[in-house]
Amino acid sequence: MSETKSMNQQGFLNLFLTAGCDSFPHALRKSFLVAVWFAFLTFPIMVIKVNTIENTVVWHWHKIGYLAVAVFFGSFIWRWLLARKELKKDENREETRIESLLTRVQSHPVLKYLALGVLAAAAAVFPQVFNLYQTNIMISCLLYIVLGLGLNIVVGLAGLLDLGFVAFYAVGAYAYALCNMHWGLNFWFMLPVGAVLGALLGILLGFPVLRLRGDYLAIVTLGFGEIIRLVLENWGEVTMGPSGISSIDRPALFGVKLGVIGSTHYMYYIMIGLVILTIFSVNRLQNSRIGRAWLALREDEIACQAMGIDKMKTKLMAFSLGATWAGMAGVVFAAKTTFINPASFTFWESAIILSIVVIGGMGSIRGVIAGAVILILVPEYLRDFAQFRMLLFGAIMVLVMVFRPQGLISAKRKVYEYKVNTAGAANE
Template identity: 60%
Template sequence: MFNVLKRSVLVALWFVFLTFPLMVVKVNTLKNIVEWRWLNMLWVFIVAFFLHLFWRWALDKRQLRSKKAELEDEGLMAPTLGQRILQDPRLYRPLLGVLAAVAILFPWILDVYQVNIMVLALIFVVLGLGLNITVGLAGLLDLGYVAFFAVGAYSYALIHQHFPVLGFWACLPIGGLIGALFGVVLGFPILRLRGDYLAIVTLGFGSIAKIVIENWEEVTNGAKGIANIPRPGFFGMEMSIGAATTYTYYLMILMVIFTIFVTNRLKDSRIGRAWMALREDEIACVAMGVDMARTKLSAYALGAFWAGAVGVIFAARNTYINPNSFTFMESAIVLSIVVLGGMGSIVGVIIAALILILMPEYLRAFADYRMLVFGAVMVLMMIFRPQGLIANVRKTYAHRRPAAEENNG
């Protein structure tokens, strides 16, 4: 303990030395004097001292968790509470019942503004689950995911302009299919790219999509955007803004449930196992006979399908879209949701999406520092919990000998 305190004092003194010209010395050009702010030096020392203590404590906790994880892999420790909740039906079924009750009653307890924010959060939940297929399961980095989101939104807006007979419910699968088509178009040129090259190409694809939307004024109306997009309908009923928002909220709840169901089934299917094999080792995956081209294209197409479908709902929710709604920041947020929640983890992605979308709305008092806090949280997560909030639990398969063989043995 003495060594830790000694090192913290030395680190704090070093920070005082580094920040001395900025934090202590102030030149007053009006009076031509130098002001000495000694109190700032004291605060820098105190903050640096306690931050270093916290840093050492966090590193020790990380090493302890690593040892616990090794023991758990060897079967020497009992599973944690989080693992028990996710694996034991007696625990997660009552919890799911409570969450379902809260979700159903949510619009009737809070006002329209809160419901509208929750709709946006659920949209990003679906986006995160869609990108989780491409990045989390298949391991294919995609920095231009917002392009598929924009394709779905503009598909609904343009179809409504030119073919008003096709309503929201007809455009919902069409937007998803068009997004999947663009996913295949993106996937073909980058089948053999990996790592940084793959990230650069997908980033370029997202930028190209935004530039095309801004400059193709004859079709997309350019930077002015498209207005008067109809909200989701229900058998032609006229609804107020509050009723339409509540209706969109329940629609998004069903969309999230459907996405979770499909994603979970895909994860346990043959193509899902091929995605995870591709993520772990592409060379070994191809050597075992997995079709790399079909596996990658399916990951891009299915991931883009959900972005295109939820883009239709986004356009219907806002009733107005323009290119500024589909910037690189949206792609970065969705990718952060996948990384923060845990690569391949469905529950983790849902929790991370709700945190990253709802927290900035409820912390508007700290609006000037939101991006600073966001960056700091991501750095700390990568250092102390790189597997995400909820790590993806791999299924294990054990071969059990028949009872007759055990008796004979």
């Protein structure tokens, strides 16, 4: 027992020292070259410090030493990680530890309800325990979960790369803002209206792009998203232009207007409700006849049509259902911030939502939630690091794409129940 353990340890050390190389000296040489190269690349920003007022140049030579040493050892770790990934490629279909834990919890009835109960309790007390700032961050995280799950229908399930998703979000937000400003329509009336408007716009966009796929579709939807933003910016008489619309009503609780704290808490619970509704609907949709048609469309368009699936109808359904959630999220967003302008609906938003879906795991509800939590909460909590915030954000994205290209939590197919005919099984 202890012998095999020491053998394993030796194997591990061996792999760690020579991963991706012929021998240990080769590995040393490689790491050394990498360190020199990094030192050279970062020389201008790490070493030279020019003081323009006193016209002097200060040389920080020690910094390059630290960097070289760090890169030297870092490159060993990097190669080891890559080699480990290659080794595990054969077991790629196997679940990771987190995934199998989730599956175990889900398939065990008591554990499942226990986990759900804990989650529900945590969600319920969150605004009471944490302060207003934390609650606000959580609201926007929940908002992105809804948006991510909506886009997941279009990108993850139906495989239609949509880069203009923010357009539907903007339509929902502006619909509520304008109707509230002109006619004083309230939040609860506009929530379903925003959903319907999103769905209609989804169909409207869907029609012209039905024949497009992949990159072409991405470009057209990108253009569509920009068109909506430009219209909002330039059609001043209707949309108030770049100055936006302010003092939008927050949702009232049974006609009672709440204060800032009260309404933030109220907003939080509304979002929790909306997230639950979204998860519930998307989960049921993806394991239904329509959900399977979306998957088939993503996998092979020609075979899908040859099997009797109406490509046009299926695509339009994906676009409109995805846009429905964006429309609702838009209404909530307008009510939450009480001020909107076109700057909130730039391409950057679409890119973030798409990153949530891709990094989390295409077609996986749990993955999208994990993606939203990481991509929205991490930058918020990294505010202390100020200038390194976006650098870390980018590094996380690169690492996920290198080591888990299928996303953090990949989608799992449902296992169906069926009756085995013992008479028919013996026919071979």
